[in-house]
Amino acid sequence: MAQEKVNSLVLRYADYSESSRMLTLFTLEHGKISASAKGCRRPKSALRSLTELYTLSELLLSGRTGRYTLTGGSLIDPFYDLRLDYERLNAASVMAQIANTVLPEEDPRPELFGLTARCLGLLAHEKLSPSQVLTYYSLQVLHLEGFSPNLVHCSVCGGTADESPFFSLREGGLLCGECSHTVPDAEKISPGLLKTLRYLASAKPDDLTVFHFSPGIENDILDMTENWLYAQLDRRISLRA
Ligand SMILES: [Zn+2]
The missing domain is CATH 1.20.1440.120 (Recombination protein O, C-terminal domain)
Incomplete structure (x- = not known):
């Protein structure tokens, strides 16, 4: 089966069966994907260190979108x-x-x-x-x-924010004094x-x-x-x- 190399960070995982793990990976090449790592929790598995949280690795994946399987790889930085x-x-x-x-x-x-x-x-x-x-x-x-957030101009009128401006989560950033009277938060x-x-x-x-x-x-x-x-x-x- 064709294999693909990806640069990857482990964002999270869920253990399943006796020794396997479903990984949520953030890969450089495909963004966020899921991949199963069969047998990775066995003490001698070569996949074990690659499936630890936050680890940066070059992984070898087989399969395709939605059905990736981790088959090997090398650690770049386990942090x-x-x-x-x-x-x-x-x-x-x-x-x-x-x-x-x-x-x-x-x-x-x-x-x-x-x-x-x-x-x-x-x-x-x-x-x-x-x-x-x-x-x-x-x-x-x-x-x-x-x-x-808009940290330069008033989010309502677009004018210059004052020296000591207001802020509104609802409007998405700074407000000038005048507009601050019209925004509840x-x-x-x-x-x-x-x-x-x-x-x-x-x-x-x-x-x-x-x-x-x-x-x-x-x-x-x-x-x-x-x-x-x-x-x-x-x-x-x-x-x-
Ligand atoms: Zn304004």
């Missing part, structure tokens, strides 16, 4: 150090949950794949703050999927929070190695990002360990 720290492991789990939620089946998202692999690497190898990586990842995923947004949101919206993954939340900003930005995820994905995802 082993994620497992040494509860907060990092939790952040990886939340990233996988976000990716699984936004990804349609069989629709390649190469940029999102690269972002996910890089952010797992920042957590595992660079030991960056899990809440910073998670906030960045969430905002970037929403950006790639076309759900960025308008709330003041602090200059520090806005500055951090703007920074994270445009930062590259490597920028995070020299970035730190200013004191007092962490709770506000986690709240804001969780609310934004909920507004866009219609799903409550907690970014806190």
Whole structure:
């Protein structure tokens, strides 16, 4: 049977029968797919390490859409150090949950794949703050999927937002003072929070190695990002360990 090589991250799995696993994979080539890994839980199975959560591998698959079977492969990065720290492991789990939620089946998202692999690497190898990586990842995923908040102009009139603007989840971003009176969920947004949101919206993954939340900003930005995820994905995802 024809085999195909794919670059892949394991987003989740469900064990079945005595020794097998159904994997949900995020692949560079096909986006999100399911694949069965028969016998992978046997102690001596060559597939065992390839089916661990969040592992980045080059996998060999046989079969076709909807009926892939894992037949072999080689590890690229197991991100082993994620497992040494509860907060990092939790952040990886939340990233996988976000990716699984936004990804349609069989629709390649190469940029999102690269972002996910890089952010797992920042957590595992660079030991960056899990809440910073998670906030960045969430905002970037929403950006790639076309759900960025409007952080420059008023979301209602399109005019320049004031020095100290309002924010509305319902309207999708900033509001000027005048429009804030017409929007029920308008709330003041602090200059520090806005500055951090703007920074994270445009930062590259490597920028995070020299970035730190200013004191007092962490709770506000986690709240804001969780609310934004909920507004866009219609799903409550907690970014806190
Ligand atoms: Zn306005």
